[in-house]
Amino acid sequence: MTELDCTRCGACCAAWRVDFHVSGCSAAGGSVPDGLVEPVRGDTVRMRGTDHASPRCAALQGAIGQSVRCAIYAWRPSPCVELQPGSDACLRARRRHGLPAVAD
Ligand code: SF4
Ligand code: SF4
Known part of the structure; x- marks a missing residue:
């Protein structure tokens, strides 16, 4: 079976x-640019865009499924x-984006 190609998907980013932990x-010595992150609570931060009603990470570029x-x-x-x-x-x-479980 052909493996799923993430560069033609992006569903999990939306x-x-x-x-993740701050x-x-x-700013805390990690790798994720601070401008793409917003605080949630305590030691938890969140990728911008992922808590919208229709989530989409601010770092995702392109068209999902294409x-x-x-x-x-x-x-x-x-x-x-x-x-x-x-996984x-x-x-x-x-499934949320109407994409099949196997590569086409
Ligand atoms: S949903 Fe799966 S196939 Fe699609 S980008 Fe994420 S890990 Fe890759
Ligand atoms: S940072 Fe955003 S665009 Fe990049 S893999 Fe994670 S969810 Fe997807």
Whole structure:
């Protein structure tokens, strides 16, 4: 089976809140640019755009399901690094965007 191609998807960048520990921010010695992050509560921060009614991360460029890129791919936060193509979360995000569970 052909592997899912994230550069033709982007669904998980526009499906839910992307929260992580504040230590992931550049101001705290992490990698994620501070301007793309907003505080939530306590030690938690969130990628801008991901708590909108129709979530879409501010770092996502392109058209979902067609051609996308993460503008901060090398510096993306831990939830994005950890999410594996083909995982339950991945397939849930793809379903939300009407994308199939297998590569076409
Ligand atoms: S939903 Fe899955 S296939 Fe799509 S970009 Fe995210 S990890 Fe990749
Ligand atoms: S930081 Fe990049 S990989 Fe993570 S949700 Fe935003 S666009 Fe997607």
